[in-house]
Amino acid sequence: MISHVSKTWFKKKILNWYLAHGRHDLPWKRPITPYRVWVSEIMLQQTQVSTVIPYFEKFIRAFPDVYQLADASIDSVLHHWAGLGYYARGRNLHKSAKLIVKEFAGEVPNTLETLLDLPGIGLSTAGAILAQAFNTKATICDGNVKRVLARFHRLQGPLGQKAVEDALWQMAHYYTPTKQVADYTQAIMxxxxxxxxRxxxxxxxxxxxxxxxxxxxxxxENFPQRTKSKKLPLHLKWVGCLLNSKQEILLEKRPTQGIWGGLWSLPEFTSEQALDCFISSLGKKTSKSQELLPLKHSFTHFRLLLHPTLYHFKSAFLFKNPNFRWVSAQGLATLGLPTPIQKIVNYDIIVKKMRKL
Ligand code: SF4
Structure with a gap:
């Protein structure tokens, strides 16, 4: 790659800046271990450092090493992940912990090939783990690095285009030094x-x-260039907030694939009629239903508008389907619920009913 500056100039500028202004106190660096770096790098995918810090600290307190993470139930892992979003990351971390224990004697792998074999690890995350945990020369090219390099080179063409992505990876590789890799990669990020x-x-x-x-x-701000963003489609869903006579709320475990995979959520329907049919099919007496405030949530590829409706049943009945579970106010605190669903469950009217206020 041809650059208008030398590698040495770029490296020196970046490392000098790091010495004076870098974030040396990140919690995954105190102490730094491959396990802590791996967990932090997965959490940092698409998420800012300031958001990750409290989740990381809570997660590490619950699962201080790879063995305890591998032994934990997926519900417990997702409970500690709840609120951080992109839940596939939590599921993949759990799967990877089991693999690391089984196939790598509990040691986070230290080669690009083996890291890439773990679920949820792409090139940039593998590079960041190698650089941060093992101080091994490895290239990272995440969103932050791409922005710096695209601006530094005034790179033409939109992100996502193969030629542009290839050019950014080449630049990132070119500037990465062979020594002080951990400091350099932390600095440029x-x-x-x-x-x-942005x-x-x-x-x-x-x-x-x-x-x-x-x-x-x-x-x-004109760089990196972007393709014109289309307006995200809006998906409408109806969710049932079903309470029984023991002040428990009905939750449904979502399929492991797809949005909020493996998390406990409120029963969700694609139409109001489908929700009505579900309630009628239960054949149980309920007080008059009450529509609650709709709630909006945005994902990367679509927006979601949830219409919650509250039903208070006069009895406590069981479901044969193990994916349905009545949960008390105390039980809610131990399960991983998606953020918007947690917001609905926290609506005053539901909290008061569950606590018999
Ligand atoms: S655009 Fe970015 S890389 Fe360029 S001078 Fe400003 S902050 Fe530095």
């Missing part, structure tokens, strides 16, 4: 996250500003 931000980058504080082509010749 930190610069992307805190200086070269909007209003703090170029005045940037160590590579003097040779940044987007800063010198253009508007940094």
């Amino acid at each position: 930190d610069i992307g996250a805190t200086i070269c931000t 909007v209003k980058p703090l170029c005045a504080h940037c160590p590579v500003q003097s040779h940044c082509q987007a800063y010198q010749q253009d508007k940094p």
Whole structure:
């Protein structure tokens, strides 16, 4: 790759900045172990450091090593993941922990090939684990790094296009040093996250500003270029908030594949009629149903509008289907519920009924 600056210049600028301003106190670095780095890197996929920190600390308290994570139930793992989103990451972490115990004697693998064999680990995450945990030369090219490099080189073409992605990986590989890899990779990720931000980058504080082509010749925010985003489709769902006479709420375990896979949620239907049919099929007496405030939630590929309806049954009856479970207020605190569903369950009216207030 041809660059307008030397590797040495770039590396020096980045490492000097890290020494003075880098985030040296991240919780996964105190102490740094391959297990803690691996957990943090999975959590950091598509998620900001400030969001991850409290989840990481809670997760590590519950599962301090790979053996305890492998032995835990998936419900417990997802409970500790709840709120962090992209739940497939939690399921994959759990699957990987079992593999690491079974096939790698409890040691997080230290080669690119073996890391890539673990579920949920792509090239950039594998690179970050190798660099951070083992200080081995490995390339990372996550969203933050791509932004810095695309601006530094004023790279033409939208993210996602093969030629653009290939060019960004080449740049990332070119600049990654063979020594001080952990510091360099942490530094460039930190610069992307805190200086070269998506909007209003703090170029005045940037160590590579003097040779940044987007800063010198253009508007940094114009890079990386993006394909015009289409309006996300809106999906409508109806959810039943069913309470029984013991003040328990009905939850349904979602299939392991798809949105919120493996999490406990409220029974969900594609139409109001389908929800009505489900309630009638139970053949149990309930007080008048009550529509609750709809709730919006956005995913990467679509928006969701949930219409919750509350039913209070006059009895406590059982379901044969093990995917349905009545859960008390105390039980709710031990299960992983998706954030929007947790918000509905936290509606005042439901909380009061479950606590008999
Ligand atoms: S000068 Fe500005 S745009 Fe260029 S890399 Fe630094 S922060 Fe990003």
